[in-house]
Amino acid sequence: MTPLVARGGSTLRTNPNQLHETEEAGTLALLAREGRRMAHVSGDIWEPACGRGRMSRVFSAAGFRVTSTDLVDRGFGKGGVDFLKARRLRAPVVITNPPYGELVESFIRHARALGARYLALLVKADFFQAAGKAARQRLFNEFPPSRIHPLGWRLDWTGQGRPVMNCVWLVWDWVAGGEPFTGQGGRPYAQHYAAVSKDEAVAAHGVRFGRDT
Secondary structure, X not given: OOOOOOOHHHHXXXXXXXXXXXXXXXXXXXXXXXXXXXHHHOOEEEEOOOOOOHHHHHHHHOOOEEEEEOOOOOOOOEOOOOHHHOOOOOOOEEEEOOOOOOHXXXXXXXXXXXXXXXXXXXXXXXXXXXXXXXXXHHHHHHOOOOEEEXXXXXXXXXXXXXXXXXXXXXXXXXXXXXXXXXXXXXOEOOEEOOOEOHHHHHOOOOOOOOOOO
């Protein structure tokens, strides 16, 4: 579970495998907004960058059946699995906090190529305005998210109490089907929702969304 981190160069030097675990409230924020929709698509989730399972456990507690894999074996789920080399889809719903930088685009493209029905990625809030803006705009035009849910607080990746990054959940709901939303000139756009407050996120704790309920 690895985000697009600030200070990318220094972070990659000190943490080359990018283990930045998502606090539970960050995952609950997605469930608060998308849990019922996720369950409607499928009760099965693939978390392909599971780290030590912090995000996967939240989904399991919410009633979903979770397949957890990671490139690195961290003692949780199945290690040694490179999502970008996967040839089969392990669950219709793919959700993760993907690795830093341009790998996010690779995750989007590969999830789509595998036939994922629903994809949600936790990324830095300015992902589509970051370095290589023209390339990111092309990515947006090709794969416009269905919905964007900003977090109303900063996630603390280090546990040091000094969070610096604003994050959003990007959701591609390919089951909904049809053409992407378009605006003036036929340009695609995403539905951008009000920020999820931490109180709203925490209120989703204990709610069972998955199909085993």
